[in-house]
Amino acid sequence: MTAQTSxxxxxxxxxxxxKKWWRRGGNDLDDTKYNWTLTIVLIVLSLxxxxxxxxxxxMALKTSAQAxxxxxxxxxxxxxxxxxxxxxxxxxxxxxxxxxxxxSAVTVGGLILLASMAAFAIAQNWDxxxxxxxxxxxxxxxxxxxxxxxxxxxxxxxxxxLSNPVGVAILHLLFGLSFNILLYSAFLRSVPTELMESAxxxxxxxxxxxxxxxxxxxxxxxxxxAIFAFLQSWNDFMMPSLIIANPQxxxxxVVQALFQSQFSANYNISFASYLMAMAPTVVAYLFAQRxxxxxxxxxxxxx
Amino acid sequence: xxxxxxxxxxxxxxxxxxxxxxxxxxNYAGYGTWDFIGLVNYRAIxxxxxxxxxxxxxxxxxxxxxxxxNAIALALAIALNAKIKLKAGLRSVFFLPMxxxxxxxxxxxxxxxxxxxxxxxxxxxxxxxxxxxxANESLAWLGVVLVTTWQAVPGAMIIYLAGLLxxxxxxxxxxxxxxxxxxxxxxxxxxxxxxxxxVINTILGFKGFLNAYxxxxxxxxxxxxxxxxxxxxxxxxxxTSGDYAYQMANAVLFFIITVxxxxxxxxxxxxxxxxL
Numbered sequence: 001m002t003a004q005t006s007x008x009x010x011x012x013x014x015x016x017x018x019k020k021w022w023r024r025g026g027n028d029l030d031d032t033k034y035n036w037t038l039t040i041v042l043i044v045l046s047l048x049x050x051x052x053x054x055x056x057x058x059m060a061l062k063t064s065a066q067a068x069x070x071x072x073x074x075x076x077x078x079x080x081x082x083x084x085x086x087x088x089x090x091x092x093x094x095x096x097x098x099x100x101x102x103x104s105a106v107t108v109g110g111l112i113l114l115a116s117m118a119a120f121a122i123a124q125n126w127d128x129x130x131x132x133x134x135x136x137x138x139x140x141x142x143x144x145x146x147x148x149x150x151x152x153x154x155x156x157x158x159x160x161x162l163s164n165p166v167g168v169a170i171l172h173l174l175f176g177l178s179f180n181i182l183l184y185s186a187f188l189r190s191v192p193t194e195l196m197e198s199a200x201x202x203x204x205x206x207x208x209x210x211x212x213x214x215x216x217x218x219x220x221x222x223x224x225x226a227i228f229a230f231l232q233s234w235n236d237f238m239m240p241s242l243i244i245a246n247p248q249x250x251x252x253x254v255v256q257a258l259f260q261s262q263f264s265a266n267y268n269i270s271f272a273s274y275l276m277a278m279a280p281t282v283v284a285y286l287f288a289q290r291x292x293x294x295x296x297x298x299x300x301x302x303x
Numbered sequence: 304x305x306x307x308x309x310x311x312x313x314x315x316x317x318x319x320x321x322x323x324x325x326x327x328x329x330n331y332a333g334y335g336t337w338d339f340i341g342l343v344n345y346r347a348i349x350x351x352x353x354x355x356x357x358x359x360x361x362x363x364x365x366x367x368x369x370x371x372x373n374a375i376a377l378a379l380a381i382a383l384n385a386k387i388k389l390k391a392g393l394r395s396v397f398f399l400p401m402x403x404x405x406x407x408x409x410x411x412x413x414x415x416x417x418x419x420x421x422x423x424x425x426x427x428x429x430x431x432x433x434x435x436x437x438a439n440e441s442l443a444w445l446g447v448v449l450v451t452t453w454q455a456v457p458g459a460m461i462i463y464l465a466g467l468l469x470x471x472x473x474x475x476x477x478x479x480x481x482x483x484x485x486x487x488x489x490x491x492x493x494x495x496x497x498x499x500x501x502v503i504n505t506i507l508g509f510k511g512f513l514n515a516y517x518x519x520x521x522x523x524x525x526x527x528x529x530x531x532x533x534x535x536x537x538x539x540x541x542x543t544s545g546d547y548a549y550q551m552a553n554a555v556l557f558f559i560i561t562v563x564x565x566x567x568x569x570x571x572x573x574x575x576x577x578x579l
Contacts, residue, residue: 033386034386034387034388035385035386035387036388038382038385038387039387039388039389039393041382042379042382042383042387042393043389043393045379046393046396046397048453049396049397049399049400049453050396052408052411052412052415052453053399055411055414055415055419056411059414070422071418071419071422071423072414072415072418072419073419073423114307114308114311115308117304117305117307117308118304118305118307118308118309120304121304121305122305131305134305134309137309137312138308138309138312141312141316143558143561143562143565144316144320144558145510145513145514145558145561146514147514147516147534147535147538147539147554147557148320148538148554148555148557148558148561149316149319149320149323149554150535150538150539150554151323151538151539151541151542151547151550151551151554152319152320152322152323152326152551153315153316153319153320153323154542155319155333156315156318156319156322170311170315171315173311174311174312174315174316175316177308177312181308206304210304231401231402234404235402235403235404235405236517237404237405237406237516237517237520238516238517238535242539242542252404253404253405253406253407253517256404256406256407256410257406257520257521260410267414270410271411271414274407274410274411277404277407278403278404278407281402281403281404282399282402282403284402285398285399285401285402286395289395289398
């Protein structure tokens, strides 16, 4: 809360001199003191996030003997790294990671391409009934959660020979389509029409207009869409577990469930496996987090 | 350029949906022959304790979780938007649950619920927590609520933070010049301006929680008994238990409920004058 808001009467000059070296880099321009109480409260609250992760990391580094006893709170002693090797081999982590990565890549690439093209076509032809109806037709899917059509869909996928990672990628893509067409359409509506018109006068055909003008404009949106689509696709358990028939082709989250019985009471090995399952998205997030926030705030300011 | 999206969509979503709806009026077991039986499946659902139980659990769990998630996310967003130290670091930490797979986090929490908390409670002497809440038929749902909340807060928080950033600072400055305290500013500025975002988060949250599956599978697998069996889980039993058509009727009913709820919420949005 910007509770202790400032002394707005301070003239600009005084404001500048009041700026201390330790305030540099802060992105707020007004002259309030840091709210230390709130900072400490937040640090304490962040334990709610960090404690489960602490357990995951420390458990993964313990020996079987230590992992099987006590509350799990203790630090690992002795420390061992062999759990990772064992979990890797047991779950065939390499293969599962490759399959998960392939599904996410197809989902993200396909989604960006299909959703942005569809939104562009709709925005260009908004005055034509067929396009308007198609838009609402595609948006309607936001009301259809996967469980509703799971039974016939899974049957259909097996009939057409897509009870495999390819099928999962197609469905991830299609279930993400509605929301992202909505997102792109909202963005395209804010693009000045003069920009498109001048390109058309210069003789750009529709495809050129899309690739040279529209698609580059969408770049910041694409980053946000890609991050969220990747997270959803990579972490999904429901669809791959129901659609992929062969357990050898399962994704990372499903593999965790498949090996529950074999992990049994070996918490150190199962937690090493969980940690490896978490690592890719956590690392990706730490690199990409600035786009997550910037994309969302851009949307908010426009809306 | 619109064609690929529409064609793929029709083949993979519309077509199965129509076929499934058709079968809900039959006695198809998932294999073999079938006959039309009209609305028999639908009528049977209303006297099936297993399905009614799943609806009660899922809707109740969703309501509680939506309330919790929104309260926590809004409070955290306001706090993380205030003038605090370590702002970037704290934001990163609070966003983290969003990027972790639901089933994986459920497995981690099931260890905490089953081992750590009971042992700690025993050593301190708290009787109520000395056995795992996941093994208690009347408390297991709380575990599901907690873990789902843990994972869902960041998503709602991002939307709230985006909303907060769109509120110009001058409003707060003017209010504090007029002598409004922190609580008053929250009541009279933040809350009304955030109302639209509350509605968006409620809709998105509710939609997600009604389809709860991953976390429950990892945490309780529907148990103990069937106390945390969700709607999605009952529908999926249609594969293995030979009641394909019956569960399809269940799915259609679930679809109608989802649509009605969404339309009601959208109506609220419209009245608020918020655009998505």
